[in-house]
Amino acid sequence: GQNIDQPTEMTATEGAIVQINCTYQTSGFNGLFWYQQHAGEAPTFLSYNVLDGLEEKGRFSSFLSRSKGYSYLLLKELQMKDSASYLCAAIRMDSSYKLIFGSGTRLLVRP
């Protein structure tokens, strides 16, 4: 089967660091995306990992361990505007490529 798990909600303080975890089980795994979605808006791309390790992009980093079926998104120097939902999505390859999304983690950044 296929399953993607991430926490439903997290709260953090402005200026702090937060790590959002994602575990996945999917056949034909071919990489993992993170998207950000502000309330009432479209998801926007944050990162993509296909190989094990850490990808850093400014304040945001994403990590992947294929052997453990695990990824995390690390947000540093949190800002109020980082309050949003963060969606983990695995690429599944069977007859074609498909994205399988987790239900998202709602992050609230407090002053």
Add this chain to the structure above:
Amino acid sequence: DVKVTQSSRYLVKRTGEKVFLECVQDMDHENMFWYRQDPGLGLRLIYFSYDVKMKEKGDIPEGYSVSREKKERFSLILESASTNQTSMYLCASSLEQGADEQYFGPGTRLTVT
């Protein structure tokens, strides 16, 4: 900048009506997708298309059909709307298959009464 537009932000329809949701992208992308997003369930793929006149079923195609007559336009059709199709519908497009980011439209919140 890639732009994906959807015909309506909010739509209210009655049970049994035929509903058309339109999506247009302006970046000559090959691939287009329709998802629905429900609380606690995340985004679920309904249908996708990798070329004009081509369509493939996603994970939840029942009750839906699609049409792609032109590269830039991908339509989702609810043949006979039901209350369990009340949801947020998101269209997306991407240039390449597989490991290419998808660009999403703003969504259509459909309510079926």
